[in-house]
Amino acid sequence: xxxxxxxxxxxxxxxxxxxxxxxxxxxxxxxxxxxxxxxxxxxxxxxxxxxxxxxxxxxxxxxxxxxxxxxxxxxxxxxxxxxxxxxxxxxxxxxxxxxxxxxxxxxxxxxxxxxxxxxxxxxxxxxxxxxxxxxxxxxxxxxxxxxxxxxxxxxxxxxxxxxxxxxxxxxxxxxxxxxxxxxxxxxxxxxxxxxxxxxxxxxxxxxxxxxxxxxxxxxxxxxxxxxxxxxxxxxxxxxxxxxxxxxxxxxxxxxxxxxxxxxxxxxxxxxxxxxxxxxxxxxxxxxx
Numbered sequence: 001x002x003x004x005x006x007x008x009x010x011x012x013x014x015x016x017x018x019x020x021x022x023x024x025x026x027x028x029x030x031x032x033x034x035x036x037x038x039x040x041x042x043x044x045x046x047x048x049x050x051x052x053x054x055x056x057x058x059x060x061x062x063x064x065x066x067x068x069x070x071x072x073x074x075x076x077x078x079x080x081x082x083x084x085x086x087x088x089x090x091x092x093x094x095x096x097x098x099x100x101x102x103x104x105x106x107x108x109x110x111x112x113x114x115x116x117x118x119x120x121x122x123x124x125x126x127x128x129x130x131x132x133x134x135x136x137x138x139x140x141x142x143x144x145x146x147x148x149x150x151x152x153x154x155x156x157x158x159x160x161x162x163x164x165x166x167x168x169x170x171x172x173x174x175x176x177x178x179x180x181x182x183x184x185x186x187x188x189x190x191x192x193x194x195x196x197x198x199x200x201x202x203x204x205x206x207x208x209x210x211x212x213x214x215x216x217x218x219x220x221x222x223x224x225x226x227x228x229x230x231x232x233x234x235x236x237x238x239x240x241x242x243x244x245x246x247x248x249x250x251x252x253x254x255x256x257x258x259x260x261x262x263x264x265x266x267x268x269x270x271x272x273x274x275x276x277x278x279x280x281x282x283x284x285x286x287x288x
Contacts, residue, residue, distance in 0.1 A: 003166070003206030003282065006190035007218045011207070014189045014199065016045035016064070019071070019084055019117065019141070019172035022057075025050035028177045031057035031066075037178070039063035043186070045199055049084055054091040067196050071117065076100065079124060082117040083134075084172075087200050104133045113203060115170055117141065121150040126159035139169035139210060139280050142185035143176060151185075154280075161266050161283055162242050168282045169268070171210035184212035184277060211279035214271045221267075221284050227257040230271040230279065237270035260286065 021027030022034045029037070031048060035057055038046045045065040048055040051073055059066045072083045074097055083103065085092065088110065097103045107114045115136040116129060121144035129137075137157050145151020160167050171185040187210050191202040202208060209216050215231040228236060236248045236256040241264050248256040260267050269281040 003168070003285070005219065005221070005284070006202075006207035006209065007216075007220070009190050009207055011190045011192045011198075011202070012194060014044035014191055014194055015186055016043060016047070016189060016199070017173050017175070017186050018047045018049070018069075018086065018115065018170055019138070019174045020046055020048050021050055021071075021174070021176045022048060022055055024048075024053045024055040025071075026176060031055055033178075034175070035060060035063060035066055037175075044194055045189075047084075047086060052092065052094040054088060065194055065196065065199070067199070072103075079128060080122055081124065082122055084115040084117050084138075086113040086115070086203065088112050100129070100132045100134075108133070113200070116153075116156075117172075118144045118150070118153065118174070119156045120144070120153045121148055124156075126156040129156070129160055130163050130165070132165075134165075134167060135204075136168045136170050138172055140171040140185050140212065140278075141174050142172065143174040145185075158239065158242075161268075164265070166283075166285060168206055169210055169280050171212065171280065186211065188216075206282050209279060209281045212277040213275075214273045214277055214279035216269070216271055216279050216281055219269060219281055219284075224260040224262065224286070225257060226260060226267055226269070226284065227255070228269050228271065228281070229255045232273065233271045234274045235270075235272040237272070238267055239270060240264040240267045 022031045043064040047069040049069045049071040054068045056068045070085045118141040141151045187208045189208040191198040217229045232252040238258040239245045266283040268283040271279045
């Protein structure tokens, strides 16, 4: 899997959501009305991810590009899993899986992007996902945060990164109900164009970051010196392998840097503003 630094690429920054429900499964608004909610919120693209249903809807003039996708929910033994499938070209009918590896093999054959949805809410320990090949994991799920206080899965993410898996982080709404505002959690993608193919290609190449509002303006990595510039923050976290990393504290921080120790295999950045909202970069994978 080859990932590139989105901040060093040419293209457009596009705001999008990768986890959205409509009345085609357990959402409360029809597809067209759901899309209009995201249009009001200024989104550039929107994946519709109904459960075991590839929902298609028109993209409104001046509104987000609508892309059909699916959410898969299933049991393996007594463990309950929710997995987002992007880039699925034909509907996957409801089925059972004997293992997560079986699902990963299916995704590889059909070139789908699989994202582990809200593992903290699902009660899945990170060990269940080790030695698998999932592309991404939801570091933040807004609905699970608002309803159950279990929206953050950054520990799961770091467990897998520490185990050597090159897995990327996504923030998402998981939008279901019209009486909730569209809660913070989206990705910013650096794509060549606002087309389905360009957005999927950019995601596959890791050209995005996740946020609840803060803006990551640039990240550079020269040898083992990492530097970030961002919108005003009160904390900037450099997260690396277990027991390693640092936090820069301040008022209206817009820049920070860190010299990465030689034994760290990855580093990722979190920019936290005064209201506690976070932006997450994807990990940069380092040579020993």
